[in-house]
Amino acid sequence: MDTTQYLDVFIDESNEHIEALYQKLLELEKNPNEKAIIEDIFRSAHTLKGMSATMGYNDLATLTHTLENVFDAIRYDRVHVQSEMIDLLVETVDHLNTMVEDIASGGNGSLNISDVAKQLEMLEKRQLNVVADSTSEQEKGFINTSSTFTDIDEFELSILNESHERGFQNYEITVQLREDCLLKGARVFMVFEVLEHLGEVIKSVPSVSNLEEENFDYTFSVILVSNQNSKEITEKIKKVSEIDSVQINPFSVTNYRVSKESKSAVKENVDNPINKEGPKTKEQQEHSKNQHKTIRVNIEKLDVLMNLFEELIIDRGRLEQISSDLKNADLQESVERMTRVSSDLQNIILTMRMVPIDQVFSRFPRMVRKLARDLNKEVDIEIIGANTELDRTVIDEIGDPIVHLLRNAIDHGIETPEERMQKGKPEKGTIKLKAYHSGNHVFIEIEDDGAGINKEKVLSKALANDLLTERESEALTEQQIFELIMESGFSTADKISDISGRGVGLDVVKNTIESLGGSISIDSELEKGSIFSVQLPLTLTIISVLLVELNKEKYAIPLSSIIETAIVSREQIFSAHHKKVIDFRGKVVPIVNLKDVFGIPNTNVDEEYTSIVIVKKGEKMAALVVDSFIGQQEVVLKSLGSYLSNIFAISGATILGDGQVALIIDSNAIIK
Structure with a gap:
């Protein structure tokens, strides 16, 4: 099978699982007995192993399988988590990460994993011996290896393990019918009916279909999850006629491994049969249905989409200017609708490019x-x-x-x-x-x-x-x-x-x-x-700005930096430490004249009123002095190029709807 078409998806998902392994191992070090963390680690390792084997990366699959075995032992208390183990487990994930990085760079993911794999196997075996030496199987509630059930699959194991955690008892029940029993299938049905009232039947040997067709001698066994005691269960089963004997023992999942045949049939995200919380609500079903509806998109395609949309924004600004000049009602209505739709489209495109840090x-x-x-x-x-x-x-x-x-x-x-x-x-x-x-x-x-x-x-x-x-x-x-x-x-x-x-x-x-x-x-x-x-x-090339004027020249201040605009009188401006300041809602805010910053001749020295834009950077604020406010607009941020990259307090430029160029002010640099 040609798997090259799935390589990008494999690399992305492998990185996600490796990241999850790192994170959960650190959580496990702090909470070594937290079953949910152990289950998450096992699930990530299991999925990564299956993906690697499918793609043909044998070293990656082998090491992940060895790691999975360790956590399989931890899940069922054959190995107990100790802080000394975490270093080895983190080192193992480092090896997995190295192999995935090699695959991503065009390699085959080969790596000498014999040493770390041997250490993991020794860890698993050594811990198993410690447990076996310190506690007898009877004390641990184990059954002996002669149990009838030898092919428990992963799904059944997870159910039995969870039932034990919730306080239920797992029983292995063997029922012997009398040899003169004429309707074996009917007797089995009656026994199952009794058991269903006492708990939940997880598995039977022979299978249910063979029992129904009477393809068995006179003995059958079941695994039952119940909160009843063994004596009560035995008494109720014996009330069914033509039963010779009933044997009931505690059933422990500790000695079982998932059979190779059953692994391929594991079902994920299946409701637990012992869950007494009832069926999912409509909202939960809808959420479950939609939670995996995602696709992966190459970042280059998003770059192309962004560039095309930037051109659309420039043309939209031009249309807004034309409709304003012509004052045509139909044209203005169409442009307003186009503005609303393009704004929604803009938000979606920007959100697609943004990822959590x-x-x-x-x-x-x-x-x-x-x-x-x-x-x-x-x-x-x-x-x-x-x-x-x-x-x-x-x-x-x-x-x-x-x-x-x-x-x-x-x-x-x-x-x-x-x-x-x-x-x-x-x-x-x-x-x-x-x-x-x-x-x-x-x-x-x-x-x-x-x-x-x-x-x-x-x-x-x-x-x-x-x-x-x-x-x-x-x-x-x-x-x-x-x-x-x-x-x-x-x-x-x-x-x-x-x-x-x-x-x-x-x-x-x-x-x-x-x-x-x-x-x-x-x-x-x-x-x-x-x-x-x-x-x-943020490298968001489309931003909302407030257009202002300085000596008939237009400048843009990003709205995300602005707290408020105001017009203050001469009496509201004070001096402190040889600097002009204003009292803004109980805070002293320094005044910065943008004409001084950009070297523009100041012709409004004796004006009675001053227009200011109050901007912030974290907890710091400044009041920027401008000649007048033009209005709010969405613009495309364009770089000034390498020759003009170091201009103080200018982060870029934009082309307005009338074709004019407006410089975009970096208020963070001014505050700093």
Whole structure:
């Protein structure tokens, strides 16, 4: 069978399952007895194994099968989860990830897995021996291997396991009919009728069809799930005539593995027969029906769709201008309808390109865990705002810079437990990884409660490296001093480690972020910790803006940054620290004249009233002074090109409906 057409889907789904394995293993370390987590891990491993085998990637299928065996043992309490096991299990998933990455890059996914597979098998066998030595089968409620039932499938095992967790009893019942019984099928039917009143029959040997056709001698066995005791069950069965004997024993699923034949017939997402909650509601059925209705779309197709839609937006603006000039009622009505429809279409296209930043963040907890163990440190990572959405193209690029910042925080930010105790800090350090929207940007903050940055040490190192003069150093703000560590090759470390060097490589981080149209800033307090703040554009090329005028020239301010517009009188403007400010709802907000920012001649110095636009960046605000407001409009954000990429406070330009070009103001840069 040619499977190449399914390769992209296989890679995408494999990555999803591997990510799920990583995440659930970290959860399992914190909650080793949580059955739901164990079931999720087993299910992901089982699905990945089946996909790999189907696609012909044998090494991947073999290793996943070995991992599945371990969790099969954990599910049924033959192996107990210990923290020492997690390292091996995470290492196994690392191998799986390596193989999938090899397949994605055109390889065949081959890898020498003998060592890790052997360790997994030893883990499984060693734990089984421990359990067998410490507890007898009778004490554990096991049945012996001579049980009638030898081909329990995975679905039946899951039912029996769950019934035990819910407090039900699993019984194996063997019924011997008298040899003079004439209607064996009728007697079996009567026994089953009794059993149905006592609980739920899961399986029978011989099969139900053979029992109905009387294709058996005089003995048959069933597995029954019930909340009744064995004595009561035996007495009720014996009330059926022509029964010679009834044997009833506890039935344990612990000694059973899924048969190869039954694996192919496993049903997923089937209602549990012992579920007493009743049938699904109409809403639940509808949700179940719709939850898998998704398709995968190549990002390049979305790029083409976005470019076509941008042209449509420009033409829509032109039509709006024409209809406004002609004042034709029919034309205006058609244009208004087109505007509504295109706005809905725009929202859908933009939403299709946006993905939660959790796709990047989800891999960091395991990295932090491993790195902290390697450095003999104790570190917790707290993730805030993982559901913040960002354009897919940016998501693909920001992973490596954030990884480097986290490694820096762990290696040179967080102290050892001993050092932290001497400073009166908790032994375990904390790193907060936070994402949030602000205006037309996403901010990602990496905050640690470690040693902070020694600005005197940074300055002395910068002077020694001739990065600046004594006079220049005196004029630097505290934040500018901290940002010196992002100069190429700069380091304050006495010993550069192979993990990271605070400063070594940060220039690469800075360059990568700036190449995405973003920026990075640093704030730190000695012995308290540091905050690295990364600002990234959403890269939404279609944005809503407020058009304003400065000396007859049009500028656009993104609506997402604007809190309010206002006209203030001269009496409402005050001076504080040699700067003009206004009182905005009890807060002191600095005034920024955009004409001063862009070098435009200011002819309105003595005006009685001033038009302002109040913008925000996080908790900070500023009041931008403009000549007048034109109105709200949706525009297409166009890049100014490489020659004009470094213009302060300008993020791009747009073509308006009348053909004029308006520059788009980056209010975040002005506030900063």
